[in-house]
Amino acid sequence: MKIKKPLVLLILGFLCCCMIAAGDEMVLISSAEELAGIRDSEGSFALVADIDIPEGWVPIENFKGSLDGRGHIIRGLSQGLFARAEGAEIKNFEIEDAKILADGSSSVGLLVGEAVGSQITNIIIRSGIIRAGKGNVGGLAGYLSDCIVEKVFICVEIDTDAEYLGGLVGTAVDTRFYSSGVDEGRLTGMGIVGGFAGRLMDTGLVVGCHSDAKVSGAIAGGFVGQVSGAELPTNANHKIELIECTTMINITMGSESAGGFAGEISFASIVECGAFGDVMGKERSGGFVAGLYDNSRVIYSYGNNGDVHGGKVVGGFVGEMARGVSIEFGYSGGSVRGEGDEEQSVGGFAGVISEDGAPNTITSCLSFAPWVVGQGDVHRFVGRAEHRGVNNCYAMLYSTVVRNGELVHVLSNAYGPDGGDMSVAQVDEIARRIGWRVEGVQ
Helix, strand or coil, X not given: CCCCHHHHHHHHHXXXXXXXXXXXXXXXXXXXXXXXXXXXXXXXXXXXXXXXXXXXXXXXXXXXXEEEEEEEEEECCCCCCEEEEECCEEEEEEEECCEECCCCCCEEECCEEEEEXXXXXXXXXXXXXXXXXCCEEECXXXXXXXXXXXXXXXEEEEECCCCEEECCEXXXXXXXXXXXXXXXXXXXXXXXXXXXXXXXXXXXXXXXXXXXXXXXXXXXXXXXXXXXXXXXXXXXXCCEEEECCEECCCCEEEXXXXXXXXXXXXXXXEECCEXXXXXXXXXXXXXXXXXXXXXXXXXXXXXXXXXXXXXXXXXXXXXXXXXXXXXXXXXXXXXXXXXXXXXXXXEXXXXXXXXXXXXXXXXXXXXXXXXXXXXXXXXXXXXXXXXXCEECCEECCCCEEEECCEEECCCCCCCECCECCCCHHHHHXXXXXXXXXXXXXX
């Protein structure tokens, strides 16, 4: 029997299609039951419909494959979508009306409890609520290690006594974040709390991200609660970098450290970042960071157009500086106030520059605090400088200092805790570089 050529080509084409499908088959998902079936899987999956999650959802364990949501919506989660993902790719869908009210896990997130070596891209979480978790809790993920997160946006309300709480992630280790943010929300915790991340550890990169959440915690930051980079020699490249990140419309409260951008920073580099809003703390408070430690560097950043209130150590930009850190081309505005009857260190820009054997420096920075108020060491620029660490800085001439309940008349803007030696032209240049238009400087 002779087979015609067109039929041969048709058969060969069919066989080729079958071989391609067998080698890289995409499984299509249209129901919650099918979605639940991807646990312990390394395959490729795609949503072809919006999915409503029924009561009694059990998070997907040990996912090692790829899930492409194709723009669809997952609604009604009562637990996280995934318990754990490893080497996974999760992308392109929205989560709506998710509520986690009870979960005894050590890592809790609306998308995933814990993810390792995974990529999470183009995820939107709307109207999320979490009232659970013990160790690490975040709107997206409780714990991330060696992951990449890009274009993730969250609106979330979290109230938990977890050790580390963040609007996007509780703890992130060796992880990179790009163009993501917490668009609005409220985060209330008893431990370390940050509007974007509770804690960043070891190595990492955060670029072009933001948080607009209100934050409350023991150590609290409008963007990140605590940054703990891998220890490094002096002058080595920092292993954690935050670049062009902002936090806005936040009220930060902390019993230990409260900062408009960060609670505490160690072994990290912060470049062109900013914070807006009021900061309220009980021990250390800073309009940008409460405690800056361990060879960290902050450059071209601004701290707080709102008021900074605190206890023992309060600064318009930084509360305490220690162990070889530097701030360059920084800006702070808003009133600074130490509260209570005990002795305080209050400065329009910095509360305390510590003497600890390593140089701590503030270079080419501006303070425009209209009021600096407190008991004890209260000055227009630095409350207490334990060594000569201020260079080429400026404090606003008409800043009003109230020390121990009495109005203090500052005669000059000479070098020292009450200011620096910067010319008006230099002030204008720094303000331009930071992106601020300064008015009223004489």
